[in-house]
Amino acid sequence: MTYLIEGRDGPWELVVGLEVHAQVISQSKLFSGASASYGGEPNTHVSLVDAGFPGMLPVINRECVAQAVRTGLGLKARVNLESRFDRKNYFYADLPTGYQISQFTHPIIGEGAIEIELADGSTRMIGITRLHLEQDAGKSMHDQDPVRSFIDLNRAGVALMEIVSEPDIRSPEEAGAYLRKLRMILRYLGTCDGNMEEGSMRADVNVSVRKAGEPFRTRCEIKNVNSIRYVMQAIEVEAVRQVEIWESGGSVDQETRLFDPARSETRSLRSKEDAHDYRYFPDPDLLPLVIEEAWVQDLAAHLPELPDAKRQRFQDEYGIPRYDAGVLVAEQATADFYETVARGRDPRLAANWVIGDFFAALNRTGRTIQDSPISADALGGMLDLITDGTINGKIAKDVFEEMLESGESAAEIVERKGLRQVTDTGAIDAAVQAVLDKNPDKLAEYRSGKDKLFGFFVGQVMKAMAGKGNPALVNEALKKVL
Amino acid sequence: MMLTELTIAAAQGGLRRREFSAEELVGAHVAAIDRLNGRLNAFITVTSEQALDAARRADAILAGGGDAPALTGIPLGIKDLFCTDGVRTTAASRMLEDFVPPYESTVTANLLADGAVFVGKTNLDEFAMGSANITSAFGSVENPWKRAGDAETVLVPGGSSGGSAAAVAARLAMGATGTDTGGSIRQPASYCGIAGIKPTYGRCSRWGTIAFASSLDQAGPMARTVEDCAILLQSMAGFDTRDSTSVDIAVPDYRAACGRSLKGMKVGIPAEYRVAGMPAEIEAAWEQGIAWLRDAGCEIVEVSLPYTKYGLATYYIVAPAECSSNLARYDGVRFGRRVPGASLDELYEATRREGFGAEVRRRILMGTYVLSAGYYDAYYLRAQKVRNLIRKDFENAFQTVDVLLTPTAPSPAFAQGEKMDDPVQMYLNDVFTVPASMAGVPAMSVPAGLSQSGLPLGLQVIGRSFDEESVFAAASALERAAGFTHRPAVRAEVV
Amino acid sequence: MSLDPATVRRIARLARIGIDESDLPALQRELNGILGWIEQLNEVDIDNVEPMVGTGHAALRMREDVVTDGDAREAVLSNAPDAAGPYYTVPKVVE
Numbered sequence A: 001m002t003y004l005i006e007g008r009d010g011p012w013e014l015v016v017g018l019e020v021h022a023q024v025i026s027q028s029k030l031f032s033g034a035s036a037s038y039g040g041e042p043n044t045h046v047s048l049v050d051a052g053f054p055g056m057l058p059v060i061n062r063e064c065v066a067q068a069v070r071t072g073l074g075l076k077a078r079v080n081l082e083s084r085f086d087r088k089n090y091f092y093a094d095l096p097t098g099y100q101i102s103q104f105t106h107p108i109i110g111e112g113a114i115e116i117e118l119a120d121g122s123t124r125m126i127g128i129t130r131l132h133l134e135q136d137a138g139k140s141m142h143d144q145d146p147v148r149s150f151i152d153l154n155r156a157g158v159a160l161m162e163i164v165s166e167p168d169i170r171s172p173e174e175a176g177a178y179l180r181k182l183r184m185i186l187r188y189l190g191t192c193d194g195n196m197e198e199g200s201m202r203a204d205v206n207v208s209v210r211k212a213g214e215p216f217r218t219r220c221e222i223k224n225v226n227s228i229r230y231v232m233q234a235i236e237v238e239a240v241r242q243v244e245i246w247e248s249g250g251s252v253d254q255e256t257r258l259f260d261p262a263r264s265e266t267r268s269l270r271s272k273e274d275a276h277d278y279r280y281f282p283d284p285d286l287l288p289l290v291i292e293e294a295w296v297q298d299l300a301a302h303l304p305e306l307p308d309a310k311r312q313r314f315q316d317e318y319g320i321p322r323y324d325a326g327v328l329v330a331e332q333a334t335a336d337f338y339e340t341v342a343r344g345r346d347p348r349l350a351a352n353w354v355i356g357d358f359f360a361a362l363n364r365t366g367r368t369i370q371d372s373p374i375s376a377d378a379l380g381g382m383l384d385l386i387t388d389g390t391i392n393g394k395i396a397k398d399v400f401e402e403m404l405e406s407g408e409s410a411a412e413i414v415e416r417k418g419l420r421q422v423t424d425t426g427a428i429d430a431a432v433q434a435v436l437d438k439n440p441d442k443l444a445e446y447r448s449g450k451d452k453l454f455g456f457f458v459g460q461v462m463k464a465m466a467g468k469g470n471p472a473l474v475n476e477a478l479k480k481v482l
Numbered sequence B: 001m002m003l004t005e006l007t008i009a010a011a012q013g014g015l016r017r018r019e020f021s022a023e024e025l026v027g028a029h030v031a032a033i034d035r036l037n038g039r040l041n042a043f044i045t046v047t048s049e050q051a052l053d054a055a056r057r058a059d060a061i062l063a064g065g066g067d068a069p070a071l072t073g074i075p076l077g078i079k080d081l082f083c084t085d086g087v088r089t090t091a092a093s094r095m096l097e098d099f100v101p102p103y104e105s106t107v108t109a110n111l112l113a114d115g116a117v118f119v120g121k122t123n124l125d126e127f128a129m130g131s132a133n134i135t136s137a138f139g140s141v142e143n144p145w146k147r148a149g150d151a152e153t154v155l156v157p158g159g160s161s162g163g164s165a166a167a168v169a170a171r172l173a174m175g176a177t178g179t180d181t182g183g184s185i186r187q188p189a190s191y192c193g194i195a196g197i198k199p200t201y202g203r204c205s206r207w208g209t210i211a212f213a214s215s216l217d218q219a220g221p222m223a224r225t226v227e228d229c230a231i232l233l234q235s236m237a238g239f240d241t242r243d244s245t246s247v248d249i250a251v252p253d254y255r256a257a258c259g260r261s262l263k264g265m266k267v268g269i270p271a272e273y274r275v276a277g278m279p280a281e282i283e284a285a286w287e288q289g290i291a292w293l294r295d296a297g298c299e300i301v302e303v304s305l306p307y308t309k310y311g312l313a314t315y316y317i318v319a320p321a322e323c324s325s326n327l328a329r330y331d332g333v334r335f336g337r338r339v340p341g342a343s344l345d346e347l348y349e350a351t352r353r354e355g356f357g358a359e360v361r362r363r364i365l366m367g368t369y370v371l372s373a374g375y376y377d378a379y380y381l382r383a384q385k386v387r388n389l390i391r392k393d394f395e396n397a398f399q400t401v402d403v404l405l406t407p408t409a410p411s412p413a414f415a416q417g418e419k420m421d422d423p424v425q426m427y428l429n430d431v432f433t434v435p436a437s438m439a440g441v442p443a444m445s446v447p448a449g450l451s452q453s454g455l456p457l458g459l460q461v462i463g464r465s466f467d468e469e470s471v472f473a474a475a476s477a478l479e480r481a482a483g484f485t486h487r488p489a490v491r492a493e494v495v
Numbered sequence C: 001m002s003l004d005p006a007t008v009r010r011i012a013r014l015a016r017i018g019i020d021e022s023d024l025p026a027l028q029r030e031l032n033g034i035l036g037w038i039e040q041l042n043e044v045d046i047d048n049v050e051p052m053v054g055t056g057h058a059a060l061r062m063r064e065d066v067v068t069d070g071d072a073r074e075a076v077l078s079n080a081p082d083a084a085g086p087y088y089t090v091p092k093v094v095e
């Protein structure tokens, strides 16, 4: 499905590339032993290294390197056994040393790809250019003093992975799908929590437009967009802005812009009279980062099953539709929950219940799968009662609601409330006869050819049996008499 | 007994035999500082009280009779580039005039752990950038030596470790720490008639030492004898996990290396160090050194290091580039001087204009330029390639020889005010010391004799990476042959 | 290559070192003197020469992922020229 912007003189194509900064999950910072955990009193997760004191030196954290390698493997990307750290020099209040240690010329991870799926079921591959490790900056607060900004360095030096995509994205929807997929992979890998509200995943969005078949035109970079929805909105309004400029005979300037969600517009960051000149050069405090192939293989061997593979396995192993499998693997916890329910049971029945009533119940009660009132084992127990004929599907819905409220097991509820399904054909035949006796007119209509009334009789019989009749047996009994 | 005339090796024995106390030994040096520092300006900060306290603690340990650490009670000067916990550390810059580090550098911590007593923080060129100790924000250092028959002219002590060199030469400390980026230990040692070694890059931890150019900076000792340098380096050196460029190699017994025979050692004489216009007295000192080593049993071999002549120009790209980045942290926000400004950029620009002296500003600008867009390849990248060629020159030479012998500097100490209007003229003082820095190999200056004007001249011994032992062995042989007993005009026992 | 006054101004700005217009000529002259002297490197054939990386000794050592540092706000702020409570400060940054 091609996304085009209709301009005055024809359609325009959108070209988007994303740079995602993903905070690495680790105990300590990339180059210092200070805590990398979120929060903390101001300037308490700060070592003298992070604050750039004279004579302080960086020493790299092995786990941060491992996390980058795991992520690279998860993105099916090339792992570079030798990479380097460069200094990106610029002055800013939240940058203590006056340079960010980053990987400019030799990143740890090279080309990879992510497959995204769109609403119409189509899939596309989005190329990954590179992933590199770098330091996060500190935080400035502007609202605590009339003339000063306050600086907290707790985040300064925390490891980031900058994941750069190729300019392969062609619509806001694709950008959203890319970010969701990337976040899913990072969460599966346990390398980033993907929490955009806390800033542990942020996106810089490069947007340009062009006529079909043209080479790329000038792009603008929209910095630090902090939700997937905003990324999609920002792309849309920025594309429209650029189309308007081109069509009115102007030209788009390459610049950095900010997205203002309140006004739904992007605006230029005050352009400084001098362009940035980061003066990258190899950090002389660090040697080349050389990792062993064997270590990479060991990390690969311990990688968890990733969403795409898991989805395929769910389709193959459980025989559930691709769409359902996709829903179930969206989060690792959901997939694990489903597998516990499905193990040794009818996997399709399990999928229907998890995706249907169970998700609806979580939604309704505002709970997550982690604090769900119904465990996977409890839900499985209920499915067992359906399968062995103790309850029918309709009663099961009531039992489920009761489980949600009381936390009792399905078997306890069925026992206590006497919800066991009636399979005694004598009782069913009696109920059928009673219904026919009560509705002679409907019976006559049916017999004169109004087949649709069969459903009416089923409903009446079930109602007469308080829903506990075995639906198959009720059907059978009715067919016999009618 | 003149306590300030002792070597460290002799003092170690005297203290253990209780011929004198650490308090007496340290006290003698503190008194000398009191008397002479006003003139020489070798120390920026004098820590007499702490030193005397430490000396008394040292005496208690020595009185215990057990195994006191090697440097117990030995008074040392510490270049004011090493961060010292709770003691002001300035880098001789207005920028850090009031900076008190809450941490101790690895090198000084090693010395303290071995019982050394610090009598003060020695003067230097600002941020170690200079060859004459004239760029210090705390004033120039006077070389304690005088030209024969000229008691007036004030000579420079060399730099950047000029305060350390002057303090050791004038007997204000038994030894001192220095740092060497392009010759900052060896050149002042030569100018002040003492010994000093820049060990292999990676031998001494850089943690806690204020950085000038990270890929070149190395700490090392300065003392009046080669053996004393060996004793100090033994303590200063060692692997440190906090410095990623520190190398995990065992530190051998340097003192033992000083007495090693030179029979069969191959000494290379690099042809390219015979630069045009080299003063005859430098040439003569070099020839004398060659003769001494031959007499000691060495085989003398002519070698060629064709790229070393580009060392200095390469250095003046690489070092400023690194310094421009390393000194970006001095921005008036977290420590150091702050000059108020209405905006963040005004604060930065005012702080860095006032906080840095002219030479530091010049090097930061030069470094910024050679790294900037469009010039990186032409300058920085080219320099790093030439540097690789220089390193290979040394590697090739050390295929055939064990050490190299060269002069340390192209002249003896010059007068304050000379060579000062043209930065390039000043840079040329480091022409012989810079190549070893670029290659990261160990190099030592040892006093070899006096110039016609009565000033000390040093010879430089350069060794293979991590083979400081051969350097100590050759330097000791030169020292014994030279029998250098001359002393500077200004010194502790001269009132 | 030779620096013009505009370039000197630009690099001073990049380095955040304030300079007075009156200092420019001398600075320009000194920097050009050094650059002219450095030109000698252009005679070196650097085709197929790798730049020096690290110090040629070893690869980067990695440390274990353990919190060993931080939680020392007093030390971190002890030299701050204008701390406000637990924060460093700068003149207000308008974004």
Ligand SMILES: [Mg+2]
Pocket: A019, A204
């Ligand atoms: Mg970016």
Ligand SMILES: [Zn+2]
Pocket: A021, A134, A162
């Ligand atoms: Zn980045």
